[in-house]
Amino acid sequence: MWGGRFAQGPSAIMAEINASIGFDRKMWRQDIRGSLAHAAMLAHVGIIGPEDEAAIRAGLEKIGQEIEAGKFAFDTSLEDIHLNIEARLTERIGEAGKRLHTGRSRNDQVATDFRLWVRDAMDGLAGQIEDCMRAFLGVAAEHTGTLMPGFTHLQPAQPTTLGHHMLAYVEMLSRDYSRMKDARIRLNECPLGAAALCGTSFPIDRHATAAALGFDAPTRNSLDSVASRDFAIEFLATCAICATHLSRFAEELTIWTNPSFGFVKLGDGMTTGSSIMPQKRNPDAAELVRGKTGRINGALVGLLTVMKGLALTYAKDMQEDKEGVFDTAEALTLCLAATAAMLRDLKPNLARMAAAAGAGFSTATDLADWLVRELKMPFRDAHHATGRIVAKAEAMGVELAGLTLTEMQEIEPGILPSVFGVLSPASSAASRTSYGGTAPTNVAMMVKFWQEKLA
Numbered sequence: 147m148w149g150g151r152f153a154q155g156p157s158a159i160m161a162e163i164n165a166s167i168g169f170d171r172k173m174w175r176q177d178i179r180g181s182l183a184h185a186a187m188l189a190h191v192g193i194i195g196p197e198d199e200a201a202i203r204a205g206l207e208k209i210g211q212e213i214e215a216g217k218f219a220f221d222t223s224l225e226d227i228h229l230n231i232e233a234r235l236t237e238r239i240g241e242a243g244k245r246l247h248t249g250r251s252r253n254d255q256v257a258t259d260f261r262l263w264v265r266d267a268m269d270g271l272a273g274q275i276e277d278c279m280r281a282f283l284g285v286a287a288e289h290t291g292t293l294m295p296g297f298t299h300l301q302p303a304q305p306t307t308l309g310h311h312m313l314a315y316v317e318m319l320s321r322d323y324s325r326m327k328d329a330r331i332r333l334n335e336c337p338l339g340a341a342a343l344c345g346t347s348f349p350i351d352r353h354a355t356a357a358a359l360g361f362d363a364p365t366r367n368s369l370d371s372v373a374s375r376d377f378a379i380e381f382l383a384t385c386a387i388c389a390t391h392l393s394r395f396a397e398e399l400t401i402w403t404n405p406s407f408g409f410v411k412l413g414d415g416m417t418t419g420s421s422i423m424p425q426k427r428n429p430d431a432a433e434l435v436r437g438k439t440g441r442i443n444g445a446l447v448g449l450l451t452v453m454k455g456l457a458l459t460y461a462k463d464m465q466e467d468k469e470g471v472f473d474t475a476e477a478l479t480l481c482l483a484a485t486a487a488m489l490r491d492l493k494p495n496l497a498r499m500a501a502a503a504g505a506g507f508s509t510a511t512d513l514a515d516w517l518v519r520e521l522k523m524p525f526r527d528a529h530h531a532t533g534r535i536v537a538k539a540e541a542m543g544v545e546l547a548g549l550t551l552t553e554m555q556e557i558e559p560g561i562l563p564s565v566f567g568v569l570s571p572a573s574s575a576a577s578r579t580s581y582g583g584t585a586p587t588n589v590a591m592m593v594k595f596w597q598e599k600l601a
C-alpha cells in the first residue's frame with residue numbers, strides 16, 4: 147500500500163508488531179459502512195463516477211458476505227481491517243477499488259470506524275443497564291417492607307429494608323445509564339474527511355457522510371479528529387464506574403450467601419459446586435462480576451496511559467486503543483447479564499434478615515432520638531447515655547429491648563415505658579420517613595417512581 151517509496155518489504159517482526167488485524171477485524175461492519183458512505187459521497191460530489199460507486203458498493207457488499215460467512219482470508223501483512231478490505235475490494239473490482247481512498251486516510255477512517263463501534267456498544271450496554279435496573283426493581287417491589295440490617299463498616303448500623311437496599315443500586319445504575327447516553331452525545335460527531343490530519347483539497351461533503359453514518363455533525367477540527375480518543379476513554383470510564391457498582395453488589399452477594407449470614411440463596415442455575423467438598427454452593431458469577439471489574443478498570447487506566455503525553459496528531463501508539471475497549475464491552479455485557487440473572491434467581495430468607503436487622507444494638511440511634519424527642523436532651527448527651535445503656539445490655543448479654551425499664555432507668559432516670567415502642571427494628575425502619583429514607587411507605591413510593599420511569 148506504500149510500496150512506491152520502499153525498495154523492500156517490512157521484516158517479519160516489523161510486520162508482526164505493526165499488525166492490528168488480529169483484533170480490529172471486529173470493526174469490519176463499521177469499516178464497510180464507513181466506506182459505503184464515503185463512496186456514495188465521492189460520487190455525489192463528482193469525485194468518482196457513478197459506475198465506480200456502483201462497483202464499489204457491490205464489491206463491499208460481497209466482501210461483507212464473505213466475512214459474515216467466515217470465508218474472508220484475513221492477511222496479517224495487510225496490517226489492519228482497513229487495508230484488508232480495501233485490498234480485497236481492488237482484487238474483486240479492479241481500478242474502481244483503488245479510487246475509494248480518495249480524500250480520506252486510514253487516520254480518519256479508523257477514528258470513524260472506532261466511534262461507530264463504540265457507539266453500538268454504548269447503545270447495547272445502555273439497554274442492558276436498563277434491564278439490570280428492572281431486575282433490581284423487581285426485588286425491591288416485592289420487598290419494600292422486608293427488614294434487613296443496614297451496615298456501615300460492614301457492622302450493624304440501623305435497620306433498613308431489602309427494597310431500600312435494591313433501590314440504592316437502581317439509583318447507581320440510573321446514573322450509569324445517563325452517563326452512557328451523555329458520553330454518546332459527545333462521541334456522535336464524524337471524523338471522516340479529516341483525512342490524514344489536515345483535511346483534503348477534494349471538494350468532499352463531510353456533512354453528507356456524517357448524516358449517512360448517523361452522526362449529528364462532522365467534527366470541526368481535522369487535527370483533533372484524528373488525534374483524539376477521549377470518546378473511548380469516556381466509554382471506558384463509564385463502564386468502569388458501572389462495573390464498580392456491580393462489583394459492590396457482587397461482594398454483598400458473596401457475603402449474603404455465606405451460611406453464617408444466610409440472607410439469600412442462589413439456585414442451581416446461578417451457582418457452582420465443588421469437585422471435592424460435596425456441601426459447596428459457590429457464588430462464582432458474583433465473584434466473576436467482582437473480578438472482571440479489575441480488568442475493566444485496568445482498561446481505563448491503560449488507555450489513559452497510552453494517550454497521555456502523545457504529541458498531536460495520530461501516532462501508532464493509538465492502535466493500542468482497541469483491545470481494552472473490546473474486552474471491556476464484552477466483560478461488562480457479561481457482568482450486567484449475570485447480575486440481572488442472579489437477581490431474578492435470588493431467594494431472600496426473610497427470617498434470617500429480620501433477625502440480623504435487630505442484632506448488634508441496631509436501634510441504639512432510635513433510643514438516643516427518643517431521649518432527645520421525649521426528654522428534650524441535647525443529642526450529644528443522649529448519645530452518651532445510650533452508649534452506656536448499650537454497654538450494660540452487652541455486659542448482660544441481651545439486646546436493648548431485653549433490658550427492663552428499671553435497668554434503663556439506673557442509667558437515665560427519666561426513661562418512660564413508651565421507650566419500648568421505638569426499640570424494635572420494624573418500628574425503627576417505619577419511623578425513617580424523611581425524604582429518601584428507609585421507611586417502607588417511602589420505599590413503596592420510590593418503587594412506583596421507578597416503575598413509571600422505566601415503563
Ligand code: ARG
Pocket residue numbers: 166170225226252253256460462464465
Ligand atoms: N491500524 C491503525 C490503527 O488502528 C490504523 C491507522 C493507521 N494509520 C497510519 N497512519 N498508520 O490505529
